[in-house]
Amino acid sequence: MASHIGKLPIEIPAGVEVTINGQEFAAKGAKGSDSYTIPEGVTAKVEGNEIIVTANDDLRPTRAKHGLARSIVASMVKGVHDGYSKSLDIVGTGYRAQMKGKGIEFSLGYSHTITVNPPEGITLELPNPNQVIVKGTDKQAVGQVAANIRKLRAPEPYKGKGIKYSDEVIRRKAGKAGK
Template sequence: MSKIGKAPITIPAGVTASINGQTVSVKGPKGALETTVVDEIAVKMEDGAILFSLNGETNRHKSMWGLSRTLVANLVEGVTKGFEKKLEISGVGYRAAVQGKSLSLALGFSHDVNYAIPEGIQIVTPKPTEIVISGIDRQKVGQVAAEIRAYRGPEPYKGKGVKYAGEFIFRKEGKKK
């Protein structure tokens, strides 16, 4: 039995949730989100909580049970608190700045990299070497952070590049003469 899947999701005050077939819609103070739950899982609302149950007993049913519950829990958390990812830039001359609807990154290339900020995502740069990405959709926030990091991932010799805050970079020793 899924320990995650059988836990109900309580709806906090100020948040409204509705279920229409397999589509779960959540509206809160930060915005509105919706997701479609797979057919293997039955979704229902009872006493201000969303419950998930299996429609079968195969391995796929069991796998989707916990996943579906977590996806809906992320919707509820997103419309109440939101999500945030922090990136750190290290390297001589490496910096970031937000210019209107795009993020300008100087990452040691012959040109600056301009990243268009997607709809529903806010990016701020408190310091030139720090990027804070926030939004209500957890998947979108993580995807934007991964795309920015992919421009110049951290290298193992000097640790230069873009990394997640708190990420450990395994360092290698250089060539010996």
Template sequence: MSRIGKKPVTVPAGVTVTIEGTHVSVKGGKGELERTFSELVTIKQEGEEILVTRNDESKESNAQQGLVRTLVNNMVVGVSEGFEKKLELTGVGYRAALKGKDLDLSLGFSHPCIYSCPDGISFEVPDNTHIVVKGISKEQVGQVAAEVRSKRPPEPYKGKGIHYEGEYIRRKLGKAAK
């Protein structure tokens, strides 16, 4: 039995959920999200709760129940509160700035790295060494943050690069002199 899949998803005030078979659309104060799910589960709304039930007792439907419940919950949280990922830049001369909606990164290369802002995502740069990626889709926010981090991932000797806030960087010792 899926323990997560059995939990109901609570729908907060101001969020409307429309369920048509396996297609779910969620509208809230921050925007609208839509998704079509697997046929192995049934999604229904009872009052202010959304329940995800399995159609049979197979291992696949058990896995799908937990997955679909989590994805629906992320959609509801995204349109009501939104998601954000925080990134930090470590290194001499490494800095970030906003140019319109795009992110301008100086990462020690001979050229500036410009990352175009996709639809549904916004960047904030509170200071020149911190970046905040915001949006309503948890999947898209995580993907964009990973793409920005991949421009200069942290290296293990000095720890220079872009890393998530609170991320532990495993350090290596340098060359030992005899």
């Protein structure tokens, strides 16, 4: 039994250059470049304009790594070609953000402002003071930076104030009942 995800081929879009050197996988595209070390027991090869990831044996840990490696390689190929982005909304009276160099300074109702500087390979955009867009080629890094920003003031269930993902729905609670 092979991994259902692992056995799917990965199509290489036009403009993406893929190199496989032993266990080292590298992808280079319009948005940037990325590399990944494929785990032991899993191999990848390029056939035509597709990447085929195969497991060397049928042991359970190898099958798990097979699917993982295929997913990561597919994410890298998509990332260097299209890039990834996450959009966050800032909800609440007086809550806002402003650019400070490459980073963003948040005013979130605390006694101080919070400055977030993006790691290398990640860009932060501010289309308006109540929206932040995190962009980059690494899916995991984009998600992590967005999660760290959201964590600064997570949305609360009573008024919905805080930083939330644009597609996130906040489950609201009723306030305390009157007399």
